Amino acid sequence: MSESGPSSHSHLAPGTPLCAGCGGLQALQQLYRVLGDKTVVVNAAGCMTLLSIYPFTPFAGSWLYTAMACAAAGAQGVRDALDIQLAKGRISSAEDLATVVLTGDGSAYGMGLSATSAALDRGLDFLYLCYDNEGYGNTGHQYSSATPRAAHTATSRVSGYAGSKKDLFAIWAAHRPSYVATAIAAEPQDLARKVKKAAALRGPRLLLVLAPCPTGWGFDPALTVKVGQLAVETGIWPLKEYVDGRAVHTKIPRQRTPLAEYLRLQGRFAHLFSPQPDEQRLAELQQAVEDYWQQVTE
Amino acid sequence: MTRILLTGNAAAAWGARLAAVDYVPAFPITPQTEIIETLAEWIDGGVLDSRLVTLESEHSMLTAAGAAAVTGVRVFSATSSQGLLYGMEMLYNLAGWRAPLVLVNVSRGLSAPITLEPDHNDVLAARDSGFLQLHCATCQEVLDNVLLAYRLAEDARVRLPVLVNLDGFYLSFTREPVAIPEPAAVADFLPPFSDCGLHFRGGQPSSQAVAVLGGGLYSYFRYQVHLAAEQAAAVYAEVAADFERRFGRSYPAVEAYRCKDAELVLVMIGSFATKAKAAIDGLCAAGQRVGLVRPRLLRPFPAAELRRLLGHRKGVAVIDQNLSPGRGGILHTELTAALYGLPQGGPLLVSFVGGLGGRDIAEEEFVQMVEVLRQAVQEGIAPPPRLLFTEEELQQVRRLQDIAHGRSEGKGEGEETS
Amino acid sequence: MYRIRLHGRGGQGIKTASRILGTALFRSGFEVQDAPRYGAERRGAPIFAYVRADDKVICERGLIHQPNLVVVADETLFDLPAANVLEGLDGRAVLLINSERSAQDWCRQLQLPGQVTVLDGAAVVREAGRVPAGALCVGAAARLLGVVSRRALLQAVAEELAGHDAAAIQTSQQAVSQAYELFAGEAGLVQRLQSGAKKSVTTPPKWVELDCEALPRAAPTITMAATSALVKTGLWRTRRPRIDRALCSRCGLCRTLCPEGGIDLDGEGYPVIDYRYCKGCLLCAAQCPRRAIAVADERTVSPPQPKEGEP
């Protein structure tokens, strides 16, 4: 290549077609700096699939696109094949790679959950990165089982999503894996600490990263970090980790910002504020946050 | 070389063992399960230096299989019926990845209604995926085909996944004498796995199975799969010749049985072809000129060979153990296309559909099919496709329907409960 | 037949614009075909849509290679060869550009055989309120065709924006109608071509015999690292962040937060934005604790953007 761009090889190269201000890409940038190119990133269908569009790839290491349901199974095949070759002396340990799964929430919470659960059962040595943009982003942001209550999506246009966001952290933790953490790119130190910790462990590990999505959530891309910070400050996105059989909050927002400040910034919640504020639903949503933290601090 | 009694499933497992496969992603399904159980036992017992992992579905199983193959190891897997269809999305993917693995399918009819016994709708559903297909008629062929399949799949001129098909029950659970080749001879025949530059290694960037935009690029890669599949025909001939030289068993892409001066020919794939042979032996003994043509290689489709073997016959009966509802037999369609437009006009083709869900095809039915074919040739008109089903079978269905719904004769529906 | 191509960027309402125009033409009695064309790119990336209209059933499909009207909602697209904005423009075609610069200016710069006309969308927006560039352009385009009444156009706006609140629809209608008025003098400028008037003699395609090729080239695999750096996503940018070194404390936060990995540190530890890749999301400017990152309109900064596109 005549020019290699500004990145050294342990960075994700620029030039990808993801939206300006993408909170998922922002997280992946930070993560890849720690993980580096000694990785195989095994991907399921979603926005991030577009990272590698022939002949362009931002990766200096390896990448394998599988399908929507089965990235964790792909990781199993890659991990096993590397282990077999190491055991049979066909490759050196310098040629080994860490196995990383990269999927959106639609895959992680839904279609790919069965394959993931099974990989956890088998104790697969892999790191699962889920960028959670709370919907099927790549197909135009329909609701997924990670969509928060009341959010407008392309399939909940009238009164917002009627379900509630599924607790993937708890589902993973119930499998007793090596590590589970929630994170967000708007809190880079917390994220960096968690990814370093995860990278140093073996066995199944999950980094569940909330990924503010200007396109799907309806906010100006300049606000990606602001929205992310508010997700933490309002307490709707708790930062926590599960390690050694215990879940610990890594940041407890004691003086929580009212949830409405987070919701107000996003087009997907605009119907809660106009033409008149929907006080009742806003109160319900706020209450759900209160209930969560009540149970944490008790 | 020892000759022992083996089921088709055990023969498949022996094929994998002799090929010294590195990796076996698995998922149970009748009538295939015995294959992976056998391999698991060998691996646990240290007889086979391989790793077996049970995934949670065939979709995942195939994903892991393909991922391992493009990471750089020799992979074997097996499935059947619903499992093959559950993994269908990945069949196309694995061909597109150019993952050179071998997948054994033990044919079984597709749900609904769910059943255990065989027909070929499952494997034919995978027809257009880019997997090459080898079809077996005996347990010996199962073992040998697995070895041939690896040579074919891993050949740099091909580099595509290969599906080896055997019929449930009629082969999977049926023991026959099988000659087991010497491991050293197999090792000579089948060189160690080579990855053709597709692998994952630290220090070597590799993005595989990358998305494309635009029909031109997409067409190029799919055309490459097609061209490789077509090229596989010549490679197959080479590999089969080498196999014959080393092991003495001959496996042409299309088997021709008593065809030398046959006027009428039956065409079938799979294990029922041997039943056809038995019937043909009887007919030939009675002075008829009847033969059998059996494609072993179905993808790539041996069209030229079929034209050569069938083009000059008077009549051909295609016996399909599959059904494309609203169209009929799938092989009949394919064969019609292959024989269309021959300068001499080609043979008269008659279509029969039978053997669905393990339904037997009796000797008298073979005889009758030949008779129908003979008459059609005489009259110069092909009769409409015949669905094999007897009066006795219908009566049996009626009896069961009466149990399921109450007796139907002479009663209005509303009166039945009184 | 009318063959109209609309170019813009993700987020400028190009798809909606093509639908408004399609519906307006349909309401005016035409047979119509309208469609957006999506790529993998997201907000900010170049996209286009097209509309065909004729008085009989339309058999053509897909991309328009010989347009009689090309609408460019975002003038920065001219710097992006991959956007292919000027494809097929011949002497009879009209080019409508959303720009504050004059038509003469553009004629001089682009050196085109056909006619160029300009809509000052920014001025319309200042008066009528914030409306996506695509919709504005459609107001002008409808008038350039000369066969769409204001009534049909405004009805089409209401139909296509159904689901938005009433105020937004009204603002859009006002702005679209204003753009429509501005082009009263050029009504009917776009020539309608006979549907059969396309070339009837075609040059035969140069089909090749494809060979079965060796791996890894024959597989959808990339064996080079980081090739995406060849894609200059800086061309998506409409606004530009600029770091004021005098204010910067070298905290490095902007570098950490940039989703593109487009900020590096220089020898002294100051962040440097790589404008070849910066998509202009401006979150760095929003987050800089020292407010050391200012925002400028891309068109007003000099030197102009690099004239490189995707290879």
Ligand SMILES: Cc1ncc(C[n+]2csc(CCOP(=O)(O)OP(=O)(O)O)c2C)c(N)n1
């Ligand atoms: C089996 C299957 N069904 C549907 C799709 C279409 N599809 C592609 S991406 C996607 C959404 C994935 O959502 P998520 O995992 O949240 O990722 P995001 O798009 O939000 O990045 C869907 C439904 C598919 N690729 N495969």
Ligand code: SF4
């Ligand atoms: S839709 Fe959302 S998640 Fe997907 S690329 Fe755009 S900003 Fe990122």
Ligand code: SF4
């Ligand atoms: S965030 Fe602001 S102060 Fe910090 S390095 Fe960037 S420009 Fe300088």
Ligand code: SF4
């Ligand atoms: S505006 Fe700032 S954060 Fe956004 S891409 Fe450009 S340099 Fe990066």
Ligand SMILES: [Mg+2]
């Ligand atoms: Mg998502």
